[in-house]
Amino acid sequence: MAFSQALSGLSAAATNLDVIGNNIANSETVGFKSSETQFADLYASSQAAGIGVQVASISQDFSTGSLETTGRDLDIAISGEGFLRFADSTGQVVYSRNGQLNVDADGYIVNTQGAQLTGYAGERVTGEPVVLQVPTAPLAASATQDNLANSIYGAQISINLDSEAEPTTTTFDPMDPTSYDYASSMTVYDSLGSEHVVTSFYTKTDSNTWDVQHVMDFAGKSAEYQSDVNAGITPTVDFDVQVEQISFGTNGQLNSDYTQTAMTYTLANGAEDMNFSIDLTGSTQYANDYEVTSLSQNGYTSGSLVGISIDGDGRVIGSYSNELTQTLGTIALANFANDQGLKPNGDNSWLATAESGEPLVGVPGEGVFGDVVSGAVEASNVDLTTELVDLIIAQRNYQSNAQTISVQDEVQQTVINLR
Incomplete structure (x- = not known):
């Protein structure tokens, strides 16, 4: 018996204790993946007996940890395959399963170490991923307008007009309620984001035909009109009435030849x-x-960013004070042919290596990539009970190797004491 076997056993057992201790220490680390020490025996070709043990590798367990709800909009977990992709302070790309995110002073989405999350800016998911930055500028106002190339109209109203209403013969006057049958109103927006109210008056002209008169900002103009009347002045208010005609079939449906009428209002x-x-x-x-x-329309006033969240498709959604939302970017995920080839980098991250292969980059929910769960994080996959049992076994292994050295020492003392 030589000391080499026991010394190699002590060294391997010490490494095993280090690995188990590291697993236990990180049992509460978000996104941590446990490791396992794998051993291999040592033989010399000239000897029948082995000459000890060596650590063959430290294998990483990339199984998914349990998902824990946090309630934070910027906490995310990956349900399935894939790694979040970050650019650290040196510009190096690192990969992580820790989705504890924040927005820094410059609008970048970062982890607790300050590494910047990468993905695709805006609505388009093309090209090379870039660091995601939340724009701090207000959402610009957009006027109510048609997009005829996509058959989109600025406003939409669906109504039922009572077929039993009697045709009106009185000349239409927005200030005379007897000159129309019904009215509806909607708010629209100009290019500066200012609100305007369009009031639509419905006047039955025949059994199945109606005139629709649209007046912008009727309330203000009617107040001005009434003020002139009260002051004994002949009103000169221009209501700027925009007129279109609609007709219905015998089945009560709008006739198929109906065409929308574009209206122009001077501001x-x-x-x-x-x-x-x-x-x-x-x-x-x-x-x-x-x-x-x-009743709907497609314009809106400007709005300030009041919050961001991340949905299951990995889209970063900005919420604005005008009650609108906008996609600010989409998170990129990465996957590898050989996870075991990833090199631990600390700070809950890994580096790609030649052994791991080149990263396959995509977006959540597509192909091999898992979905993103918002308001949750992935807990460490360390099984604390198993690790504590393994710790006892590793301790006994270390003690046994130490005992081997003690026995070898006694044998040598016996040989030395022979006379």
């Missing part, structure tokens, strides 16, 4: 003149009460 507040259509598709004429069934 005096410095904004561009407004030009948009109000689409009445879906409107009906049934023997029921007048009812507005849907």
Whole structure:
């Protein structure tokens, strides 16, 4: 018996204790992956007996840890395959399963070590991933407007007009309620984000035909009109009435030849003149009460960023004070042919190596990549009970190797004491 076997055993056992101790120490580290010491025996070709043991490798366990809810909008976990992709302070790309994120003073999405999350800016998921930065500028106002290339109209109203209403013969006057049957209103926006209210008046002209008169900012103009009347002045208010006609078939449905009419309103507040259509598709004429069934428009005022969140597709969503949301970017995930080839880098991250292979980059929920779970983190996959049992076994292994040295020492003392 030589000391070499016992010394190699002590060295291997010490490494095993280090690995188990590191697992236990990181049992509460978000995104941590446990490791296991793998041993191999040592033989010399000239000897029948082995000459000890060596640490063959330290294997990493990349199984998914349990997902724990945190409630933070910027905490994310990956349910399935993939690693988050970060650029550290040196510009080096590192990979992690720790999704504890924040936004720094410059708008970059960073982890607790300051490494910047990478992905695709805006709505487009193309090209090489870049660091994601949340724009701090307000969301610009957008006027209510048509996009005829995509058959999108600035505003939409669906109504039911009572078929039993009697045709009106009185000349339309927005200040005379007897000159129309019904009215509806909606808020639209100009290029500066200022609100305007368009009031639509519905006047039945025949059994299945109606005139629709649209007036912008009717409330203000009617107040001005009434003020002139009260002052004994002949009103000169221009209501700027925009007119279109609609007709219905015998089934109560809007006729198929209906076409939207673009309306132009001249503004005096410095904004561009407004030009948009109000689409009445879906409107009906049934023997029921007048009812507005849907109403929408595509303009909005400007808004300040009030928060960000990340959805299951990895999209970074900005929420604005005008109650709108906008996709600010999409997180990139990476996967590897050989996870075991990744090199631990500390700070809950790994580096790609030749053994791991080149990273396959994509977005959450597509191909081999898992979904993103918002408001949660992935806990360490360390099984603390198993590690404590392994610790006892490793300690006994270390003691046994130490005992081997003690026995070898006694044998040598016996040989020395022979006379």
